[in-house]
Amino acid sequence: MPHLGFQELMVILLIVIVIFGANKIPQLGKGLGEGIKNFKAAMRSGEEEPDRKEKEPEKKQEKV
Numbered sequence: 001m002p003h004l005g006f007q008e009l010m011v012i013l014l015i016v017i018v019i020f021g022a023n024k025i026p027q028l029g030k031g032l033g034e035g036i037k038n039f040k041a042a043m044r045s046g047e048e049e050p051d052r053k054e055k056e057p058e059k060k061q062e063k064v
Contacts, residue, residue, distance in 0.1 A: 004012075020028060 016025065
């Protein structure tokens with residue numbers, strides 16, 4: 001996988017500024033950070049969920 005150098009990062013930053021404008025960049029960063037945080041929280045809760053199911057006894061349905 002190619003490594004990004006300083007010049008490539010500056011070009012990408014310039015393109016982002018032109019597309020979104022300088023005022024929107026902090027909002028984009030905040031939204032991206034919250035998205036990553038929510039994704040990690042969902043991954044953690046997904047790992048815990050099978051453990052809870054194994055510990056809970058199965059409920060048997062009674063026939064009436």
